[in-house]
Amino acid sequence: MNYLSVENISKAYGERVLFENVSFGINKDQKIAFVAKNGSGKTSILNIITGKDSPDSGQVVTRKDINVAFLSQEPDLQNELTIEESIFASDNEILKVIERYEKAVLNPEDEKTFQSAFDQMDLYNAWDFETQYKQILSKLKLDDLKLKVKNLSGGQKKRLTLAIILISRPDLLILDEPTNHLDLEMIEWLENYFAKENITLFMVTHDRYFLERVCNEIIELDNGIIYQYKGNYSYYLDKKEERIAAEQASVDKAKNLFTKELEWMRRQPKARTTKSKSRQDDFYIIKEKASQRRIEHQVELEINMERMGSKIVELHNLHKKFNDKVILNGFTYNFGRGERIGIIGKNGTGKSTFLNILTQTMQPDAGKVVVGETIKIGYYTQAGINPKPNQKVIDIIKEFGEYIPLSKGRLLSAGQLLERFLFDRKKQHDYVEKLSGGELKRLYLCTVLIQNPNFLILDEPTNDLDIVTLNVLESFLLDYPGCLLVVSHDRYFMDKIVDHLFVFRGEGEVEDFPGNYSDFRIYEDSAEPVKDEVAKEKVNKKEKSVKAGLTFNEQKEFSKIEREIKDLEAKKTLIEQEFADGKVADDAIEKKSIELQKVIENLEEKEERWFELSAKMEA
Numbered sequence: 001m002n003y004l005s006v007e008n009i010s011k012a013y014g015e016r017v018l019f020e021n022v023s024f025g026i027n028k029d030q031k032i033a034f035v036a037k038n039g040s041g042k043t044s045i046l047n048i049i050t051g052k053d054s055p056d057s058g059q060v061v062t063r064k065d066i067n068v069a070f071l072s073q074e075p076d077l078q079n080e081l082t083i084e085e086s087i088f089a090s091d092n093e094i095l096k097v098i099e100r101y102e103k104a105v106l107n108p109e110d111e112k113t114f115q116s117a118f119d120q121m122d123l124y125n126a127w128d129f130e131t132q133y134k135q136i137l138s139k140l141k142l143d144d145l146k147l148k149v150k151n152l153s154g155g156q157k158k159r160l161t162l163a164i165i166l167i168s169r170p171d172l173l174i175l176d177e178p179t180n181h182l183d184l185e186m187i188e189w190l191e192n193y194f195a196k197e198n199i200t201l202f203m204v205t206h207d208r209y210f211l212e213r214v215c216n217e218i219i220e221l222d223n224g225i226i227y228q229y230k231g232n233y234s235y236y237l238d239k240k241e242e243r244i245a246a247e248q249a250s251v252d253k254a255k256n257l258f259t260k261e262l263e264w265m266r267r268q269p270k271a272r273t274t275k276s277k278s279r280q281d282d283f284y285i286i287k288e289k290a291s292q293r294r295i296e297h298q299v300e301l302e303i304n305m306e307r308m309g310s311k312i313v314e315l316h317n318l319h320k321k322f323n324d325k326v327i328l329n330g331f332t333y334n335f336g337r338g339e340r341i342g343i344i345g346k347n348g349t350g351k352s353t354f355l356n357i358l359t360q361t362m363q364p365d366a367g368k369v370v371v372g373e374t375i376k377i378g379y380y381t382q383a384g385i386n387p388k389p390n391q392k393v394i395d396i397i398k399e400f401g402e403y404i405p406l407s408k409g410r411l412l413s414a415g416q417l418l419e420r421f422l423f424d425r426k427k428q429h430d431y432v433e434k435l436s437g438g439e440l441k442r443l444y445l446c447t448v449l450i451q452n453p454n455f456l457i458l459d460e461p462t463n464d465l466d467i468v469t470l471n472v473l474e475s476f477l478l479d480y481p482g483c484l485l486v487v488s489h490d491r492y493f494m495d496k497i498v499d500h501l502f503v504f505r506g507e508g509e510v511e512d513f514p515g516n517y518s519d520f521r522i523y524e525d526s527a528e529p530v531k532d533e534v535a536k537e538k539v540n541k542k543e544k545s546v547k548a549g550l551t552f553n554e555q556k557e558f559s560k561i562e563r564e565i566k567d568l569e570a571k572k573t574l575i576e577q578e579f580a581d582g583k584v585a586d587d588a589i590e591k592k593s594i595e596l597q598k599v600i601e602n603l604e605e606k607e608e609r610w611f612e613l614s615a616k617m618e619a
Helices: 042-049 083-088 093-106 111-123 129-139 154-167 184-196 208-214 233-267 274-290 351-358 393-398 414-420 437-449 467-479 491-497 517-526 533-544 552-580 586-618
Strands: 002-013 016-027 031-036 057-062 068-071 172-176 200-204 217-222 225-229 313-322 325-334 340-345 366-371 377-380 403-405 411-413 455-459 483-487 500-506 509-513
Touching: 002 042, 016 042, 016 057, 016 200, 016 217, 016 225, 031 042, 042 172, 042 200, 068 154, 083 129, 083 154, 093 111, 093 129, 129 154, 154 184, 184 208, 208 233, 208 491, 217 233, 225 233, 313 351, 325 351, 325 366, 325 509, 340 351, 340 491, 340 517, 351 455, 351 483, 351 500, 377 437, 393 414, 393 437, 403 414, 411 414, 437 467, 467 491, 483 491, 491 517, 500 517, 509 517, 509 552, 517 552, 552 586
Parallel strands: 031 200, 031 217, 068 172, 172 200, 340 483, 340 500, 377 455, 455 483
Antiparallel strands: 002 016, 002 057, 217 225, 313 325, 313 366, 403 411, 500 509
């Protein structure tokens, strides 16, 4: 059943043509991702589909009897309403059914109206509406129903808007970057919800795991042409690569034929026969085919990183709290050369506060941050660029100089640098306020990297970036020789570039986990209730937290051993999982087995020492 048809739509702003004659359809039960580069018109297409904008030509035809909902990037809520009031103020068909029933109850003599209202209550399962919306609000961690919208964080507003939409049970749900501003727990809940629910989806998202696990079809707008792929993200990548290779082979074949035909054309006399006229017409078709080329502009990232000394950044016994909310409780860490750390944790556990303390834009309540003399920190924040009125794109870059130093003593003009970040000469003289969300992020990234930092901090760098730019950024960061600290809800991004994680558990607890995000999920999901007596003994002793009988150094050792045991157990679980999943290559089995044996021996040694110190505590 067709829900919506996009028929030959076009859109241009002045001389800038976004797209022409774009057509596709959305059918019942499809879960479609719409993929395109930044600036190619993704948001414009969403706005046209949802009726917020109109095409220059073509039309969008929507089936009349379906309920369509749109989750935009900017929640549209009333500040003075509470969470619960926002539910009842929404345009929800179930609420209309309940309202009609309540009116019918007041006039029971009108049996026909009453029966119709009663049947509608059954049809929409409206009898337990209160239970339904409270369950969804609870799942989305919106438990205080009396909290006003104006007091909600950006993430909470996004979740409330999402709750309102899910409660309305739309036939077709259109989503613009649904995972932005959600923490990892919420993203995974939403991912599981969409994967199992019979709901038709059309979404724009840069979250590649979301694409992989939720979508069963991908529509790509590439160089003005629509391509459709019946599969998830992995399938799309494979088939796109095959398509590009086939297109290139076709162009190469046409070029070879064009060379031969060109020689023939040059030999032809001016007087033409009917046969030669036909061949000449074919020649121009071949020429057009041979002249085709892919427009594959890519961001080029390059920096001239400052040399790093022996001292990087040291964090000494940091404490921070807001009223009774503890963010850091004696956190200590010394960064080493080339460390690549991801930061994860629920919203509100203090990730951004930690970064502000690290960059010394906020002071801790106690403890200190020591930054090495050679360290130059580059900090990409969620706030982004704050341009002056009527400031142009090139003016932003010229604030850092007319010429930018690169490696090996080379120089790059401000204009040339912007071209590397996909801002052509015309775009460089646009006003900054005209840029799309993704273009603003790209410009901001440019301003951070041209300062040549050797300690790079990225706070949600993937929001609003298209998948092509994300891949380029990832490649750059994989080769980046400095220290890297990343806060991101993009699990695919984190998996690719970080070696270990700071896990913000809340209440001031920060855990150093050895592995990337998928490693962490495997470890968390495999953690079962403690069964063996040794583990029970450890838990009981930890809960007692009585360290009488130990010297100060032994108390420090005891705490350290507990962390080391946890890390080793996680490492052991991961290696065993790799063997169980058959992910270990034949030529790596021996090496991996030796690694596992060393981990087990080290774990046994630590546990033995743990028991020794435990015995001293009880003595």
